[in-house]
Amino acid sequence: MKQLLSAIILLVCFFSEAQNFEDSWTGHFSYASVRSISEGNGKIYAASENAIFIYDISTQEIETISTINGLSGESISSLYYSETFGLLFIGYETGLIEVVIDGEENVLTVVDILDKPTIPPNEKNINHFNEYEGNLYIAAEFGISVYDLSALEFGDTYFIGNGGARLNITQTAIDEEFIYASSTNGGLRRAVVENDNLIDFNQWQLVTGGNLIGVQEIAGELFIANSANQILQKNGNTNAFTTVANFGNETIVDFNVKNNLLNITTSTSIQAYNSIFQLQDSVTTLVEFEDTYLSGIALNNAFYIGTLQNGLLQVPFGNIDAFQILPNGPVDNNTFSIDATPGQLWAVFGDVSVTFNPFPLTRRGISNLQGDSWVNITYEELSETLGKDANDLVNVAINPENPSEVYISSFNKGLLRIEDQVPTILYDDSNSPLESFTSELDIRIFGSDYDREGNLWFVQSRIDEALLRLNPSGQFQKVDLSPIIEDPSSELALTELSISREGFVFFGAVDSGVIGYNPQTGDFNKIAREPGNGNLPTNNVRALTFDNNNRLWIGTLQGIRVFFNVGGFFEDDASIESQEIIIEENGIGQEFLFDISITDIEVDGSNNKWISTATSGVFYVSPNAQETLLRFTKDNSPLPSNNVQDIAIDSESGVVYFATNQGLVAYRGSATAPSENLENVRAFPNPVRPGFTGNVTIDGLTEDANIKITDLEGNLVFETTSEGGSVLWDTTAFGRYKVRSGVYFVLITSEDALETKVSKIMIIR
Structure with missing residues (x-):
């Protein structure tokens, strides 16, 4: 009895409503890898790695749901749409379940399984959903949970292994009076579905053993799929099974029943059978889309196949021509490096380990966002066009004088040039x-930047002449680093590179800190770890950026530093110590971002800094970093991961892009680069309507412009000087109180007082 009581878990459903971020954020997720498919209400529901898209069969319209709409950004493991209740259930590898209600904007988050302490975290994967008479049977890695669809709450959880042990339940099926459960470590078990005591493991009978992928019922016939890639059919009222299909080395990846058809998807094929296991149709070869299959269903005399790289493919029965269904997006979600210029973004998806090891090699292609549309160059297209293997693409540099020219670093094969896409x-x-640096081709290029003469500087690891310059005419110059690094070939990796206002070239290293090179004199110098020797927190440098005051911001594996005396870096008597940032916290001085792994630092038009980290999301700080203006994490924003690998800013629009290891998102920031004149000054939102609690942005400003805001009677309510191309007004009179409804004049004067502009803002309280 005590064993029975210990096995009982009554899961009380805890809902939270996820926030919708569509007003300020845009998602740029890849939907190319379709892991799970469901259907209902004339629509196909497709789950990619961590986002959903919905395809309306009649209108061919596509709708997407991602972290922007409130999804978690975690890895999706299963998907189910209940047509009866109008509910879309999304199951995750973590045990999290999210519910999207037809016609509702917000996503409901169900954390009962996720937060259950008695179930180990690595045994919470949601494998399958099965609806029966108002209940949703959730097959999970620990057992079966029952969810009441009308009440939106959990009932019992069944641990059905011997002695109440946890079993990895892959699927459930209802056949006549029995509920069947397949498992990878406990064979096939069944119990009477109407039994009120299913929490008692003794009520579950072992039908047959084996490592089972799934169990399905169709028209009174029961089928199971096993890890040997065989399909077996139950023999009438006996517990015996007969093998009806053997797919050999073709791995069965999906096994389901839809619309009276048994669908079996392998990594290379899909087939549909009727209840007596007669083949109705199959697809084995799609010449235009050679790919690995992940999921599939048959509906309305057509197959819908989820692929690894090509999204969802619709193939009519009796046809081998596929129609691709794929939302606009990049080729992959593991976005490693990005760069932006006004109106465009480039993204690459190569990868290196924390020790800068490119192996195993990654082959993922390139993506370019122009306006609202993505253009993707797959790895296969790259290789075919170049006649070479272009793998491990890890850094992007757009030519600021010619944005159609882009250079991309490969940390294995060299330097790639792209022109006009x-x-x-x-x-x-x-x-x-x-x-x-080895007998096999291994050219490890990483950081790069343009100087004011249009030269592209970049670094190559593991060789002596490791600093290189490519001039606009295509000529290379190599610089030997032996004078500053004793053995450059033993340096594990050279990392980011940035060029100062004077044209000094600075680059980071894993073992040697920050190295500076003066192209005019050939002089080197460096700063490294420990006070008196540069004061870096570690020699492992991951980010280098010059701000609008020509100060060098240094991100390392263990924190951040600022170097102020860039102009004197090569002077013999100059102080070349970097400085930590000390902020006050609870009356005590603390080092800002102490021991945090910094991945990138970017400077916006107001000289504020966006700082990304490997574990703690993104910080947006004031010019001196004494004030944190914004903090974005996975918990309070659409970031799908706290591992933010790179940042890029569109200086014209103020949009800030965040590249994470689980997807790319963009935040509509307000800081823009200064304009050359005041012709395009604007204020938004305008009018300011009741209920608005944010700031009014005034952009299109010149640098150091004076901005005054007055009411109709000429009373001054706000005054500031622009640092970049935009300023923010909180609609208060110098922070004392909110101004009343009315029209307010914005009076703008350029720094030299030669140009003025007057604009208006309407406030409605």
Whole structure:
């Protein structure tokens, strides 16, 4: 009896309503990898890695649901749409369940399984949903949970292994009076579905053993799929099964019944059978879309196949021509590096370990956002165009003078040039002075930046002449680092690179800190760890950025530093100590971002800093970092992960892009680069309507412009000087009180007083 009581879990449903961020954020997720499919109400529901898209079969319209709408951003493991109740259930590897209600904007988050302390975290994966008479049977890695669809609450949880042990339940099915449960570690078990005591493991009978992928019922016939890629059919009222299909080395990846058809999807094929296991149709070869299959269903005489790289494919029965269904987005979600210029963004998806090891090699292609539309260049297209292997693409540099020209670093194969979205050349040891540091081709290029003369500077790891310059005419120059690094070939990696206002070239290293090079004199210098030797928290440097005051911001594996005396970096008697940022917290001085792994630092038009981290999301701080203006994490924003690998800012629009290891999102920031004149000054939102609690943004400003805001009677309510191209007004009179409804004049004067502009803002309280 005590064992029975210990096995009983009554899951009381705890709901929270996720926030919708569509007003301030945009999602740029990849939907290319479709893991699970459901259907209902004339629509196909498709789950990618961590987002959903819905395809309306009749209108062919596509709707997406992502972290912008309130999804968690975690890895999705299963999907189910209840047509009876108008509910879309999303199951996750963590045990989290999210519910999207037809016609509702917000997402309901169900954390009962996720937060259950008695179930180990690695045994909470949601494998399958099965609806029966108002209940949703949730097959999970620990057992079965029952969810009441009308009450939106959990009932019992069943641990059905021997002695009440946890079993990895892959699927459930109802056949006549029995509920069947397949498992990977306990075979097939069944119990009477109307039994009120199913929490008692003794009520569950072992039918057959084996490692089972799933169990399905169709027209009174029961089928199981096992890990040997076999399909077996139950023999009448006996517990015996007969093998009816063997797919050999083709791994069964999906097994379901839809619309009186048994659908079996393998990694290379899909087939639909009727209840007596007669083949109705199949697809084995799609010439235009050679891919790995992940999921599939048959509906209305057509297959819908979820693929690894090509989204959802619709293939009519009797046809081998596929129609691709894929929302606009990049090629992958593990976005490693990005760069932006006004109106466009480039993204790459290569990868290196924390020790800068490119192996195992990644082959993921390139994506370019122009306006609202993505253009993708797959790895296969790259290789075919170049005639070479372009893998492990880890850094992007857009030519500021010619935004149609882009250089991309490969941490294995060299330097790739793209012009007008077309890959034109991959520089390596066969067509340039670049040299491999091993007998096998291995050219490890990482950080790069343009100087004011249009030269592209970049670093190559593991060789002596590791600093390189590519001039606008295509000529290379190599700089030997032996004078500053004793053995450059032993340096684990050279990392980011940034160029100062004077044209000094600074780059980071894993072992050697920050190195500076003066191209005019050939002088080197460096700063490293420990006070008196540069004061870096560690020599492992991951981010380098110059702000609008020509100060060098340094991000390391263990915190952040600022170097103020850039102009004197190469002077013998100059102090070349970097400085930590000390902020006051509860009356005590604390080092800002102490021991936090910094991945990038970007400077916006107001000289504020966006700082990304490997574990703690994003910080948006004032010019001196004494004030944190915003903090974005996975818990309070649409960031799908706290591992933010790179940041890029569109200086014209103020949009800030965040590249994470689980997707790309964009925040509509307010800080823009200064304009050359005041012709395009605007204020938004305008009018300010009742209920608005944010700031009014005034942009299109010149640098150091004076901005005054007055009421109709000429009373001054706000005054400031722009640092970039925009300023914010909180609609108060110098922070004392909210101003009343009415029209307010914005009076703008350029720094030299030669240009003025008057604008208006309407406030409605």
